[in-house]
Amino acid sequence: MRTSIATVCMSGSLEEKLHASAGAGFDGVEIFEQDLLVNPASPEEVRALADRLDLRLNLYQPFRDFEGVEERLLAENLRRAEAKFSLMNRLGIDTMLVCSNVATAGPDDDDLAADHLRRLGELAAGHGVRVAYEALAWGKNVSTYRHAQHIVELADHPAVGTCLDSFHILSRGDDPAGIEDIDPERIFFVQLADAPTLTMDALSWSRHHRLFPGQGGFDLAGFLAHLVRGGYGGPVSLEIFNDTFRQSDVLRTALDGMRSLLWLQDRTRDRLAGTPEPAGAGRQAMTLTALPRSGGPAGHAFTDIRTDDADGVGTVLAQLGFRFRGQHRRKPVQLWEQGGIRMVIDGQRARGVAPSISALGLAVADPAASADRASMLAAPRVPRQNTPDEEALVGVLAPDGTEIFFAPLDPTPAWADEFGPAPGDATSLLTAVDHVNLAQPWQAFDEAVLFFESTLGLSRQPTAEVPSPRGLVRSQVMRTEDGCVRLALNMVPHVLDAGAYPEHIAFATSDVVAVARRARAAGMAVLPVPANYYEDLAARFPLDPDEVAVLRELDLLYDREGDGEYLHFYTETVGTLFFEVVERRHGYDGHGAANAPVRLAAQFALDERRRTRPPHPVRG
Ligand SMILES: O=C(O)c1ccc(O)c(O)c1
Numbered sequence: 299m300r301t302s303i304a305t306v307c308m309s310g311s312l313e314e315k316l317h318a319s320a321g322a323g324f325d326g327v328e329i330f331e332q333d334l335l336v337n338p339a340s341p342e343e344v345r346a347l348a349d350r351l352d353l354r355l356n357l358y359q360p361f362r363d364f365e366g367v368e369e370r371l372l373a374e375n376l377r378r379a380e381a382k383f384s385l386m387n388r389l390g391i392d393t394m395l396v397c398s399n400v401a402t403a404g405p406d407d408d409d410l411a412a413d414h415l416r417r418l419g420e421l422a423a424g425h426g427v428r429v430a431y432e433a434l435a436w437g438k439n440v441s442t443y444r445h446a447q448h449i450v451e452l453a454d455h456p457a458v459g460t461c462l463d464s465f466h467i468l469s470r471g472d473d474p475a476g477i478e479d480i481d482p483e484r485i486f487f488v489q490l491a492d493a494p495t496l497t498m499d500a501l502s503w504s505r506h507h508r509l510f511p512g513q514g515g516f517d518l519a520g521f522l523a524h525l526v527r528g529g530y531g532g533p534v535s536l537e538i539f540n541d542t543f544r545q546s547d548v549l550r551t552a553l554d555g556m557r558s559l560l561w562l563q564d565r566t567r568d569r570l571a572g573t574p575e576p577a578g579a580g581r582q583a584m585t586l587t588a589l590p591r592s593g594g595p596a597g598h599a600f601t602d603i604r605t606d607d608a609d610g611v612g613t614v615l616a617q618l619g620f621r622f623r624g625q626h627r628r629k630p631v632q633l634w635e636q637g638g639i640r641m642v643i644d645g646q647r648a649r650g651v652a653p654s655i656s657a658l659g660l661a662v663a664d665p666a667a668s669a670d671r672a673s674m675l676a677a678p679r680v681p682r683q684n685t686p687d688e689e690a691l692v693g694v695l696a697p698d699g700t701e702i703f704f705a706p707l708d709p710t711p712a713w714a715d716e717f718g719p720a721p722g723d724a725t726s727l728l729t730a731v732d733h734v735n736l737a738q739p740w741q742a743f744d745e746a747v748l749f750f751e752s753t754l755g756l757s758r759q760p761t762a763e764v765p766s767p768r769g770l771v772r773s774q775v776m777r778t779e780d781g782c783v784r785l786a787l788n789m790v791p792h793v794l795d796a797g798a799y800p801e802h803i804a805f806a807t808s809d810v811v812a813v814a815r816r817a818r819a820a821g822m823a824v825l826p827v828p829a830n831y832y833e834d835l836a837a838r839f840p841l842d843p844d845e846v847a848v849l850r851e852l853d854l855l856y857d858r859e860g861d862g863e864y865l866h867f868y869t870e871t872v873g874t875l876f877f878e879v880v881e882r883r884h885g886y887d888g889h890g891a892a893n894a895p896v897r898l899a900a901q902f903a904l905d906e907r908r909r910t911r912p913p914h915p916v917r918g
Pocket residue numbers: 359360395397432434463489504505537
């Protein structure tokens with residue numbers, strides 16, 4: 299597939315955008331007019347830079363409000379177009395995007411619009427270029443791709459074709475299947491954009507909320523499959539108007555976009571596999587890149603907490619029933635274990651670091667294949683130094699900086715022996731990591747969702763918006779089908795630093811009451827839950843008063859879905875890190891979303907108390 303990206307997707311100067319596009323591996327770019335107009339470089343200099351970077355300049359855009367106008371205005375529009383065609387000649391661009399008229403068109407008249415496009419085509423042909431007509435979803439007369447295509451057919455000029463933009467088609471709920479009926483030679487350009495499912499006017503939705511393919515709610519694999527089956531072989535270009543992308547690091551955005559196109563191609567291959575060849579079509583004009591097959595994670599092999607406060611974290615782990623296995627024989631790293639769960643307290647590069655989740659070790663069938671897949675999706679490798687007698691694990695960096703290691707499925711891995719022999723048996727009430735909650739900087743949220751979906755094959759659950767005293771928190775659970783790995787990504791409110799937002803690791807048990815009693819007996823500080831919560835609980839669910847009394851006594855939270863029940867409690871935070879213990883009964887498969895606001899309010903209140911009242915009274 300010929301990949302392309304519109305300069306309008308990215309932040310920075312035109313030069314920065316071209317460098318980032320080339321750096322991320324795009325074949326070409328669409329030049330958005332504004333990016334050129336504000337730039338001091340001449341068109342010839344821009345062209346030379348693109349040549350040096352081996353980037354094709356695919357498209358010049360947008361040309362607005364051209365067709366269906368009064369004759370006098372048409373003359374003016376053609377003059378305007380001619381200036382652009384000359385400019386395109388200097389840039390070495392052969393295609394101009396013409397958006398359907400949103401303002402100056404008269405009454406809907408397809409013959410008139412076609413006549414105007416034909417005249418534009420004649421002018422374009424004189425300059426050796428061509429025009430691609432695109433239906434904007436809010437066009438005055440022309441707002442559907444079928445209508446635009448009809449006018450292009452009426453215009454019947456070799457320099458007049460169509461531009462298909464997935465946003466304008468899918469935002470209206472139009473069926474993209476008709477793409478297969480269009481002569482692929484008439485499709486001069488294709489733009490791809492995803493978007494979140496929202497109810498708002500198309501213009502605002504399009505100009506501010508577009509997302510890279512796979513980050514929103516549109517079926518772009520289905521869309522691309524129609525293009526492939528229809529025989530399209532031209533560039534496929536990302537055209538994403540997004541307020542956050544425009545203020546994010548330019549290379550990061552370009553890499554995020556390239557990741558989205560790789561993931562999309564892989565999914566589209568799956569979609570096309572097994573479908574019959576379209577009747578009468580020639581050879582497939584587009585080859586889709588495949589990703590290495592790697593299978594999803596089968597569980598958590600270890601979880602790494604970086605801190606220089608190993609005592610603080612170790613105390614809480616001990617209260618939760620973890621046993622200290624040992625200190626690493628070479629590094630300031632501790633291993634704690636319980637019921638097959640491995641917690642690593644990592645003191646490397648940790649001076650002044652409050653406890654935070656620094657790495658997730660995920661058990662996978664083929665660590666090398668998982669790492670290859672992640673690398674192909676532009677995930678940077680974690681630099682690691684091992685001595686020859688140590689097990690070397692490969693890891694990649696998630697967008698928020700969390701290290702994701704691919705560990706073998708082995709229940710007694712060799713690397714654990716580097717911490718000494720396994721401790722003897724004791725009662726293990728905790729059996730697994732149930733989920734991990736990671737704070738995401740607001741700029742990297744959509745990128746993170748795409749990262750975890752494409753590299754690990756985790757699927758997205760519907761997002762929830764959780765009120766906290768410091769702002770609304772967008773929460774997105776990403777999980778394996780069987781639920782053995784669940785990551786809850788929380789988008790940190792803009793007012794907070796991502797490092798100041800609480801993150802947690804939740805452990806599974808089949809007896810949360812026993813765990814809570816044992817932890818309290820060991821002196822654990824549990825996050826307090828207000829009495830109002832329990833009064834409301836008794837109103838919401840027909841619970842036995844004795845049961846509510848136990849919940850209240852132990853600061854347990856409760857949720858129910860059908861027959862499924864969820865009982866859980868939180869530890870107080872150590873820095874910004876805390877732990878949760880959850881018991882799922884009768885197949886409960888959710889994450890207690892209704893209780894998240896209670897937790898956040900309690901945590902921020904605790905944080906406030908700690909800041910205003912130092913924990914150790916000053917002696918006079
Ligand atoms: O919002 C716009 O004006 C606009 C311009 C060019 C495009 O290709 C597009 O899809 C939208």
